[in-house]
Amino acid sequence: MTSSAARRGLTADGLIAKANAEQLAGVIADKMRARCKPMGIQPWRKWVSAELSRMSPLLRSMVRAALEARAGK
Structure with missing residues (x-):
C-alpha cells in the first residue's frame, strides 16, 4: 500500500520543502x-494587505492560511 503523498508523486525532498x-x-x-x-483593525488590514501583495501567490496563500489559523487561537 502506498501513502497518499506517494500516489501524488511527492518525493521526500518535496515533502520537506512543503513543510x-x-x-x-x-x-x-x-x-x-x-x-x-x-495598530487598530483598519491600519492592520491595510498593512497586511500591502505586505501580502508583495508576496508570490503561493506564499501569499500560505501566509493567509497561517494568519487565519492563528486568529482562532
Whole structure:
C-alpha cells in the first residue's frame, strides 16, 4: 500500500520543502501579528494587505492560511 503523498508523486525532498514553506509562512504570520498588536483593525488590514501583495501567490496563500489559523487561537 502506498501513502497518499506517494500516489501524488511527492518525493521526500518535496515533502520537506512543503513543510519548510509552511513553517516559513507560520513565522511570517507570527511576525505580522506581533507588529500589528498596537495598530487598530483598519491600519492592520491595510498593512497586511500591502505586505501580502508583495508576496508570490503561493506564499501569499500560505501566509493567509497561517494568519487565519492563528486568529482562532
